[in-house]
Amino acid sequence: EDKVVQSPLSLVVHEGDTVTLNCSYEVTNFRSLLWYKQEKKAPTFLFMLTSSGIEKKSGRLSSILDKKELFSILNITATQTGDSAIYLCAVTTSYDKVIFGPGTSLSVIP
Amino acid sequence: SQTIHQWPATLVQPVGSPLSLECTVEGTSNPNLYWYRQAAGRGLQLLFYSVGIGQISSEVPQNLSASRPQDRQFILSSKKLLLSDSGFYLCAWARGAPINEQFFGPGTRLTVL
Numbered sequence: 001e002d003k004v005v006q007s008p009l010s011l012v013v014h015e016g017d018t019v020t021l022n023c024s025y026e027v028t029n030f031r032s033l034l035w036y037k038q039e040k041k042a043p044t045f046l047f048m049l050t051s052s053g054i055e056k057k058s059g060r061l062s063s064i065l066d067k068k069e070l071f072s073i074l075n076i077t078a079t080q081t082g083d084s085a086i087y088l089c090a091v092t093t094s095y096d097k098v099i100f101g102p103g104t105s106l107s108v109i110p
Numbered sequence: 111s112q113t114i115h116q117w118p119a120t121l122v123q124p125v126g127s128p129l130s131l132e133c134t135v136e137g138t139s140n141p142n143l144y145w146y147r148q149a150a151g152r153g154l155q156l157l158f159y160s161v162g163i164g165q166i167s168s169e170v171p172q173n174l175s176a177s178r179p180q181d182r183q184f185i186l187s188s189k190k191l192l193l194s195d196s197g198f199y200l201c202a203w204a205r206g207a208p209i210n211e212q213f214f215g216p217g218t219r220l221t222v223l
Contacts, residue, residue, distance in 0.1 A: 006153070034211065042200060042214035043154075088153055090212075096142050096161050097169075098204070098212060102153035 002027040004091050004101035012107045017079050021104045023089030024071040033065055033072050036088040038103070043088055046074070079108045112137035116201050116215035123222055129174075129188040131218050133201030136182065141203040143184040144212065145176055148198040160184060196222045 007022045023033065032050045036043035047056045049065035049072060056063050060079075065072045076083055086103040093099075113136045123129060135141050142161050146154040156169045158176035166176050173192060177185045184201060198219055202212040 032210070041217050045211045045213075048210050086151070086153075090154075096204070097156070097159060097167070098144060098202075099156055100146070100154035103151075105151055 002091070002093070002097070002099050004089055004099050006087075006089050006101035006104050008104060009102060010105040010107075012109060013079055015079060015081060015108055015110050017108075018075065018077045019079060019106065021074040021076075021087050021089075021106070022071065023074070023101055025089075025091045025099075025101075026070065027091050027093055027099060029094040030067070030070075031092045031094050034090040034092065034098075035063055035072070035074050036090065038086045038088055039084075046087075076106075079106075081108050081110060084108045112203075112213065114201065114203055114213055114215040116199075116218055118218060119216065120219045121221070123191050123220065125193055125222055126190050129186070129191050129195070129220070131186040131199055131201075131220075133184040133186075133215055134182055135203045138182070138203070138205070140181060141205065143178060144202040144204070145184065145186050146200045146202065148200060150198075154200065157186070191222045193222050196220055 004025045034048050035046040047063045052067040060077045063074045084107050086105050088103045089101045091099050115134050144159045145157040148154050160166050160178045174188050198217050200217045201215040204212045
């Protein structure tokens with residue numbers, strides 16, 4: 001059975017802290033790994049990762065994939081209250097199936 | 111540009127009543143379409159996905175069904191709602207082969223009483 005696991009499930013940090021969110025997966029015919037941020041309604045896209053060891057970066061957010069160990073991390077440096085959200089990891093397969101993990105709920109307090 | 115619509119935005123239904131949620135996509139052809147359900151504060155559970163008209167893959171056996179009567183229309187249905195069907199339902203589309211990104215609709219908040 002295809003599975004995506006995220007940890008921690010929830011996290012509370014202070015502004016300025018750095019956080020690392022984890023995503024591991026077991027799927028058949030892996031194609032890519034996606035990270036999303038969900039604040040109130042629909043998730044918004046952050047990164048797509050397909051190759052091991054290549055870091056994707058956007059401002060204070062960065063992510064990397066390890067296809068040998070079947071996991072990815074999402075780093076957020078110098079966190080701000082606007083980073084408070086649910087961060088979702090999803091894996092796509094060669095059959096165009098997209099499976100999401102349970103999400104990490106991040107709260108950044110001033 | 112592409113847009114995705116879902117309606118209604120909110121819905122309150124009694125247990126045992128039928129359900130029909132509609133999702134339509136504009137500005138693209140032959141999209142992959144997905145239905146997800148999200149419980150409060152949790153991740154997205156994949157319910158159904160479709161790579162073409164009349165092609166539906168079901169991920170979770172339950173009292174819900176999906177249909178794709180037209181290329182850019184995806185419908186989620188139930189004949190009799192259960193309390194456990196309450197949740198936030200999201201429709202998404204993606205360009206297939208390979209999928210780079212999914213684009214989500216605004217969602218429907220369903221409460222079954």
